[in-house]
Amino acid sequence: MSTxxxxxxxxxxxxxxxxxxLQEAAALTGATLNQFMxxxxxxxxxxxIDREKTIHFSKNDAAMIISLLDNPSPPNAALMRAFEKxxxxxxxxxxxxxxAGNGPRGK
Numbered sequence: 647m648s649t650x651x652x653x654x655x656x657x658x659x660x661x662x663x664x665x666x667x668l669q670e671a672a673a674l675t676g677a678t679l680n681q682f683m684x685x686x687x688x689x690x691x692x693x694x695i696d697r698e699k700t701i702h703f704s705k706n707d708a709a710m711i712i713s714l715l716d717n718p719s720p721p722n723a724a725l726m727r728a729f730e731k732x733x734x735x736x737x738x739x740x741x742x743x744x745x746a747g748n749g750p751r752g753k
Contacts, residue, residue: 660668665679672682703711721729 672679
């Protein structure tokens with residue numbers, strides 16, 4: 647079974663000086679201008695998406711987060727009230743077997 651991918655067309659109006667520079671770069675890589683522009687745009691898009699979806703921590707930040715996960719604080723009154731409201735809403739909605747468990751950690 648063969649699958650076909652649909653294509654979209656994107657057009658841009660750019661100054662001739664930029665066109666010449668892009669054509670030169672495309673020729674140096676052995677690609678057509680269109681291939682070069684698509685590849686360059688895709689590489690840039692992937693870098694931006696990766697940058698925005700990745701969280702970078704210093705060693706100290708990572709150690710602090712691991713410590714907090716290993717040694718969580720006991721739930722405060724506000725968390726306990728919120729959990730009770732959540733449990734009641736689950737019961738009211740008929741979700742008595744929700745994955746909420748028996749309460750917040752530390753109870």
